[in-house]
Amino acid sequence: MTTKQLSIQRYLPEQGSAPYWQDFDIPFDDSTSILDALNYVKEELDGSLSYRWSCRMAICGSCGVMVNNTPKLGCKSFLREYEGPVKIAPLAHFPVEKDLIIDMEPFLDHLAAVQPYLINDSGLINGSGESEETFKQTPEQMEKYKQFAGCINCGLCYSACPQFGLNPEFLGPAALTLAHRYNLDSRDQGKKQRMPQMNREEGVWSCTFVGFCSEVCPKNVDPAAAVNQGKVESAKDMLIGIFKG
Amino acid sequence: MQQQDIDIVIVGGGGAGLRAAIAATESARKENLQQRIVLLSKVYPMRSHTVSAEGGAAAVTSAEDSLQAHFDDTVAGGDWLAEQGVVDYFIRHAHQELVQMERWGCPWSRKPDGSVQVRRFGGMKTARTWFAADKTGFHMLHTLFQTSLKYPEIERLDEYFVLDIAVVDGAVVGVIALEIATGELTLLRAKSVILATGGAGRLFRFNTNAGIVTGDGMAMAFRHGVALRDMEFVQYHPTGLPGSGVLITEACRGEGGILVNKDGYRYLQDYGLGPETPLGKPQNKYMELGPRDKLSQAFWQEKQIGRTGKFGDSDVVYLDLRHLGKEYLHERLPFICELAGVFINVDPVNELIPIRPAVHYTMGGIETDANCETRIKGLYAAGECASVGLHGANRLGSNSLSELLVFGRLAGEQASQHAATVAFADSSALEEQAQAHKTRITQLYDAEGEENWVELKRELVLSMETGCGIYREAEGMQATLQAIHDLQARYRNIRLQDKSRAYNTELMQCLELGYGLDIAEATCLGALERKESRGAHKRLEEGLQQRDDINYLKHSQVFFNADGPAELRWQDVDTHLSAPAERAYGDAGKGIKQ
Amino acid sequence: MAKQTSYFPELKRDWWLKHPYFKKYMAREATVLPLVFFLVCLLAGLFSLLQGAQGWQGWLQFMQNPLVIALNLLAFMASLFHAWTFFQLFPRVMPLRAGGRTVPPHLMVLGQWLGVLVVMVLAAWILMGGL
Numbered sequence: 024m025t026t027k028q029l030s031i032q033r034y035l036p037e038q039g040s041a042p043y044w045q046d047f048d049i050p051f052d053d054s055t056s057i058l059d060a061l062n063y064v065k066e067e068l069d070g071s072l073s074y075r076w077s078c079r080m081a082i083c084g085s086c087g088v089m090v091n092n093t094p095k096l097g098c099k100s101f102l103r104e105y106e107g108p109v110k111i112a113p114l115a116h117f118p119v120e121k122d123l124i125i126d127m128e129p130f131l132d133h134l135a136a137v138q139p140y141l142i143n144d145s146g147l148i149n150g151s152g153e154s155e156e157t158f159k160q161t162p163e164q165m166e167k168y169k170q171f172a173g174c175i176n177c178g179l180c181y182s183a184c185p186q187f188g189l190n191p192e193f194l195g196p197a198a199l200t201l202a203h204r205y206n207l208d209s210r211d212q213g214k215k216q217r218m219p220q221m222n223r224e225e226g227v228w229s230c231t232f233v234g235f236c237s238e239v240c241p242k243n244v245d246p247a248a249a250v251n252q253g254k255v256e257s258a259k260d261m262l263i264g265i266f267k268g
Numbered sequence: 269m270q271q272q273d274i275d276i277v278i279v280g281g282g283g284a285g286l287r288a289a290i291a292a293t294e295s296a297r298k299e300n301l302q303q304r305i306v307l308l309s310k311v312y313p314m315r316s317h318t319v320s321a322e323g324g325a326a327a328v329t330s331a332e333d334s335l336q337a338h339f340d341d342t343v344a345g346g347d348w349l350a351e352q353g354v355v356d357y358f359i360r361h362a363h364q365e366l367v368q369m370e371r372w373g374c375p376w377s378r379k380p381d382g383s384v385q386v387r388r389f390g391g392m393k394t395a396r397t398w399f400a401a402d403k404t405g406f407h408m409l410h411t412l413f414q415t416s417l418k419y420p421e422i423e424r425l426d427e428y429f430v431l432d433i434a435v436v437d438g439a440v441v442g443v444i445a446l447e448i449a450t451g452e453l454t455l456l457r458a459k460s461v462i463l464a465t466g467g468a469g470r471l472f473r474f475n476t477n478a479g480i481v482t483g484d485g486m487a488m489a490f491r492h493g494v495a496l497r498d499m500e501f502v503q504y505h506p507t508g509l510p511g512s513g514v515l516i517t518e519a520c521r522g523e524g525g526i527l528v529n530k531d532g533y534r535y536l537q538d539y540g541l542g543p544e545t546p547l548g549k550p551q552n553k554y555m556e557l558g559p560r561d562k563l564s565q566a567f568w569q570e571k572q573i574g575r576t577g578k579f580g581d582s583d584v585v586y587l588d589l590r591h592l593g594k595e596y597l598h599e600r601l602p603f604i605c606e607l608a609g610v611f612i613n614v615d616p617v618n619e620l621i622p623i624r625p626a627v628h629y630t631m632g633g634i635e636t637d638a639n640c641e642t643r644i645k646g647l648y649a650a651g652e653c654a655s656v657g658l659h660g661a662n663r664l665g666s667n668s669l670s671e672l673l674v675f676g677r678l679a680g681e682q683a684s685q686h687a688a689t690v691a692f693a694d695s696s697a698l699e700e701q702a703q704a705h706k707t708r709i710t711q712l713y714d715a716e717g718e719e720n721w722v723e724l725k726r727e728l729v730l731s732m733e734t735g736c737g738i739y740r741e742a743e744g745m746q747a748t749l750q751a752i753h754d755l756q757a758r759y760r761n762i763r764l765q766d767k768s769r770a771y772n773t774e775l776m777q778c779l780e781l782g783y784g785l786d787i788a789e790a791t792c793l794g795a796l797e798r799k800e801s802r803g804a805h806k807r808l809e810e811g812l813q814q815r816d817d818i819n820y821l822k823h824s825q826v827f828f829n830a831d832g833p834a835e836l837r838w839q840d841v842d843t844h845l846s847a848p849a850e851r852a853y854g855d856a857g858k859g860i861k862q
Numbered sequence: 863m864a865k866q867t868s869y870f871p872e873l874k875r876d877w878w879l880k881h882p883y884f885k886k887y888m889a890r891e892a893t894v895l896p897l898v899f900f901l902v903c904l905l906a907g908l909f910s911l912l913q914g915a916q917g918w919q920g921w922l923q924f925m926q927n928p929l930v931i932a933l934n935l936l937a938f939m940a941s942l943f944h945a946w947t948f949f950q951l952f953p954r955v956m957p958l959r960a961g962g963r964t965v966p967p968h969l970m971v972l973g974q975w976l977g978v979l980v981v982m983v984l985a986a987w988i989l990m991g992g993l
Contacts, residue, residue, distance in 0.1 A: 034869050037768045042869055054511055054580075054611070066722045070765035070774045075311075078478040080514045080607060082406055083315045092881055099610055118868035120449065121771040126868055127312060131426075140414045141373030155363070157370040159382035163962045165375055172375050172407070176314050185884065188873040201414075208373065232951060233887045248954035255955065 024050040028108040029060055031072065034119050042119070044110075045069075051102040057111065058086050058097035061123075074123035081241055084177035087114050088123050094179035096241045116181055116188040130178050133194045137202035137220050142213025164209040171204035171249050173242045180236035180246050186229050193229040194220065196236040196246035203249040206256065218260045227253040269702060271455040271695065274423075275303035275687040276680075277443050278462045279430045279485055281313030283405070283669065284651025284676035285464035286412040287365075291680030292462075293421045301688055305421055306456060308428040308445055310480065310776070313413045317466055317478040318672065321405025322517035322603060324397035325369075325669035327362035329386050335359050337393045340846065342667060345391045345559050346631075346660020347803035347815065348848040349498065349823065349841055354638050354657040356845060358667075358674050365673035366398050374411040375400050377600075387600075388522035389666045391559035391853070393552055395522075397666040402517050402603045408669060428454065429776055430484065431709075433461055434701045435492045439645035441693035444702045446709070448776065451769030453709070455702045459690050460646045460683035463489060464676065467630035467652035468787050469502075470780075472736075473729040475627035476508050476515040485653045487783030489634040490790065494642045495825035497655040497839070498632035499787070500794035501804045503663055504738050506563035508626030509611050510582030516604055516623055518665040521556035523600050524548050525589045527563070528620070529570050530577035535585070539566040541854040548591055558853045561662040561804040564625040568738045577622065579612070584622035593617075625738060629668065631659045631804065632794070635825060640679035646686050650679035657823075657842070661803020712778065717761035721778045724755050724762070728781070731755075732788055736795050741808040745796040752789050753833065759785060789834050790826035797836050798824060817848050890947045893940035900937035903930070949974040 026048045034042040047068050049060045058076055065072050076086040079098045086097035089112040091105065102109065117125035143158075180196035181187050187195045202221055206214045221227050230250045237247040276292050278285045289307045296303040309316065328338045338359040343350050370376055370384065376398050377385045389397040400407035416422050427448040434442045442457040465485025469477030490496050506527075507516040521527070526547065529535045534555065537544045541558040545551045556563075567585055570576050576583040589597060589604075594617045597605055601616070608614045608621050634649040636642050636656050642649055650656070651672040658671055728751075735748025759782060766774040800816035801807045822838040829835055878884040903925065910921035924930060952974065953967035 035768065036770060036867055036869070040867065040869070053613075065774070070720075070722075071768065073766075073771045073773045075315075077311060077315050077480050078317065078320050079512065080320060081610065082403070082603075083311075083317075083319050083478060085311065085315045115871070116873070118870045120868050121768075124771050127426075131312070135417050138417075140418045141371070143371070145371070155367050157367050157376075157384055160378055161382040162378050162380060164382070165378060166964070169375060172410075173403075174410075175319075175406070176312075176410075185873065185877055188877065205373070210373065231891075233884070234951070235881075235883050235887070237954075238883060245954060247951075248957075251951070251955040252957075 024052060026050050027102050027105070029064070030108055030110045031064070031123070032110075032112040033072070033122055034113070035071075036121060049102065053101070053103050055102045056098050057088065057090055057095065057100045057102065057109070060102055061097060061111070073121045082175060084175035087177045087179050087182070088112065089115055089182065094182035094239045096177060096179070099241055114178055114182040116184070116191070117178070125178075127178065129191055130176070130181060130195075130197070133198040134176070134201065136194060137198050138213060138217055139198070139201040139205060141205060141208065141211050142216060143210055144212070158210040160209050167209075168204045168207035171200050171207070171244060173244045174200055174246070175242055177241065179239045179241060183235040183239040185233060186231060190225070190229060192225045194226055196250055199227055199230075199253055200244060200246040200249035203253045203256070218257065221253050222257050222261060227251075227257050230254070269453050269455055269706070271457065271699075273304070273457045273692055274306045275458065276305045276460045276462070276683045277456050277458040278305070278307045278464060278680075279309075279443060280316070280464035280466060280651070280653070281307055281309030281311070281413075281424070281426070282316030282464060282466055282651065282672070283318035283409055283412060284672035284679070285309065285316075285462070286313060286409070286416050287673050287676030288462050288464060288650055288680035288683070289422045290412070290416055290419060291677040292684040293419045295681045295684035296421070299684075299688065301684070303421070303684060303687055304423065306423045306425060308425045308430055308443070308456075310427065310429045310448070310484075312426045313416070313424070314410055315480070316409060317481050318405045318409040318669075320476075320478060320515060321408070321669055322402045322515060323389060323519035323522065324387060324399035324404045324666045325362075325366055325408070325673070326389065326392065326397050326664070326666040327366045327670055328359065329363060329384065329396055329398070330394065333394050333396050338362075338396060341392050342658070342664060343660070343846050344849070344851050345664040346662055347851055348817070348821065348843060348846075349501075349660030349802060351638065351657025351842045352845040353842050357638065358658055358671065361674045362670040365670065365677065369408060369411060369673065372411050372415045374407050377401060387519060388550055388552055388557060389664070390518050390521065390557050390563070391553065391664040392666070395552070397519075397522065399519060401599070402519055402601045404669060425454075429779070430488070431705050431779070432701065433463075433488050433492060433647065434698045435644055435647075436693055436697045439690075439693070440647040442698045444705050448771055451772055451775075453702060453706055455698060457692050457695055457698055459687035459692060460648065462679050462683050463634060463647070463649040463653055464651045464679070465653045467633070468784065468791075469627050469630060471729060471732050471784055471788050471791065472502070472627035473733045474508070474513050476505055476513050477627070482780040482784055483630070483653070483787045484780060484783045485649070486634055487786045489642060489644070489647065489649065490786055490828045491830075492644060493828065494644055494647070495635040495827055495837075496632060496787065496790040497635040497823050497825050498661070498794065499630070499791040499826060500736075500798050500824060501631035501659075501661050502627055502736065502791065503560055503629035503631060503804050504564035504625040505628030506560055506567060506625050507587055507623040508628070509607070510579040510584050510622050510624055512611055513626040514607055514611055515626075515628070516587060516607070516621060517601070518560070520587055520589055520601060520604060521550065523596075524550045524592055525556065525587050527556055528586050528588055529575040530585070531575060533575070535570050535575065536563065536566055539569065540852065540856055541566070543855060553853045553857055555854070559662055559664060560628075562853065564738050565806055567625050579622035582622070582624055584624045586620040587623050588620050589616045590618060590620075629663055631655075631661065631663050632791075639682050640675055641682060646683075646690065648679040648683050650675040661805060709775075712762070712775070713764060713767055715761075715763050717763040719758045719762045721762060721774070721781050724758060725777075725781050725784075727751065728755055728784065728788060732791070736792055739806045739808050740795055742796060745792055749789070749792045749796060752785060752792060756785050756789070786828065793826055793834055793836055794824040821848060890944060893944040896933060896937035896940045899933050903934065945978065
């Protein structure tokens, strides 16, 4: 079996403060993912390497890392795709806690800030029978937001966004996409509540449409489109606000 | 050591845990109770394994369907080992829970008129499976997680690894958890505790499960004297990708996909599932829409007679979706197309998907009553970790996503009501137990043993696969049981390479392995002692190849024994609504009341 | 409970040199520079027109300077490049729906270029007609 060199950025806060690079030789074949390679390191070479992973089928969103400076899901990228040595680092633009583990709290705070849930007064059913009906929503109505509902919260788009890198207060692609997803949902009545967050400077207007977020998104959610559609909505909302006084 | 008083502690942030948290909150609001509700999870909730569920969630929906039919399918599907009162409660509440999910924003796939679409699933008499394309679990989990953000009462402790529950005088008094970020212990004194920690598919080498599905909660309850029930029933999903084991949903077959062997022959007709149904016209309970246990067993038989193909090192059969066409596949099964492309470089639009059975689901689990309560007062369990008695000897596809809603909610409500009636226990016993864990962890850090968790884990999963696979015989199981006992002994001599406190993922995996060994013992013991074939448990020995209702129409209950091997007892099954009958599919099932 | 100190890599000023995608983005943004030059030229022309015939002649001469022509040519190319990037992004920001289906993005891009063509022909026609 051929091997490939993996350089992993290590950071061990309990043993000194500076990150450093460590090289490993990994045997691989066509099916070896970056995650497989990390598991190989942990199980065979260095048990102290820390990273997150779980489903290994690109749906849980745990295993995001920088592979040669590009954010990737470890389970969905393969060693065969890379010529020469492969550099693995923690996701960019987040505080690094240990090795490849980043602090997800900023991400979750931003997510929660946009009220990412269906807002509709008749949301809770009582189970007594009378309101045991679903909302009606045609496939066309669903089509409007379906793509934006595919976000797995992996955080790759934040690592791809220089605006988030420059200003961690920027709500960022995933959170704004989720807000837009609910705003577009025919069952939702919460747009009015969400717009103030989106209208802020740290809302949609921090985005300069670099577009890399959509490029790296492993689920083709196209957050850049959502955020910039959000700008149109925000502009409309602010204009209406002006006319209403 | 930090200590907090929490009325209701929920362990696990998957579908059942989140549903329970919301239900407990709603229940407390309704009763005007000020209850602190904390949800702990070893991963961020949206990473939980519910996210990987693909096919859908079952509930009686269409006019031609009936509650009786869903009941009959579930009971027969479970080979009459399901608790029938529980099944009855389940089928009556499933629809309401799916509607609730819709009201919270779950993007269920729709018909042109805007109502919810249902699809066919294996072992179900008619189409009753709600779905969100082929990412149903993903959409359900994210909908639940996002909805939980609406409730400020739900406090989350993400990436907290629960080490143990604390029990005093037969009542739960709290949980002891390890904050993964710091390695420090946290003590939560509680009135009610809900375990929603998922299954234990990772006990087996080849499985469809996420790395976190290690059965921790099962082992905690087990060690405190709660029975693990029906653990011998381990579901092999017939269609996993070779190599990785990544799940290829049953919905593929529900939508009309067919299974062929290396000769292109639809072999299922040889195993009591025929006659062959025409291409593009799937028929419920026939051929590819038989139940999972039968299909996985058919694969094993095909392999024995040399009619399986090869993909890499794996023996495989093939799933053919080509006749469904590109547009339909991309609408109904987009994730399957993505997975097949990424992991084995196959385009289902033009090519056959090689597949093989993989361990998928733990039918058994923590024994609970019909209200999700265990024999420990105030301790509840819901979802895959629990054995409330819904699935019997074999789960029907799409019953589990509904289960975690129906019983997650029930557990949450029960826990809230219970918490309202009791006071916090004296904290000294809790502190004592926490101190013991602290000592244990310290010892683990300091241990200079020779054993390494990687080696032990590999031996365990291999041995489980060999001894407790699709078909089983006493000799193999005895060897596996012996291997587990040896591994348990070796586990005491384990050594950690990583001595750091923060994010010590090696420590986590070590602890998970410790839990896994105990559950494996219960699984293997149950399998060894069940001397009949029923549902997912198939014996090879002469005389044991049939169901034996006279001796084994019973749940197995395995009890932990700190000083020796686990003990097994038998428990009667509730069959008051439907007497055991022949379980048959295909034409053979015609005329049988199912 | 105190968390371990985390390490926060700072984004340096040259962040955009670290990835080809960011360089392309900066190129898109940099198209504004030659365009600013073009606009300054245009304003200077208007100003010199007010200054009388001599000023106008001076401006014409200035505009014939090869360097100025090159810069304006660059501005023209830059505006085409920017339009190209903009047209690519537009269908994602303002998706159009017709008959219950999203209009394919490439059709929208084509439509925008057709629009450019129409405007150019119209402008040429007016200029020709003015002569």
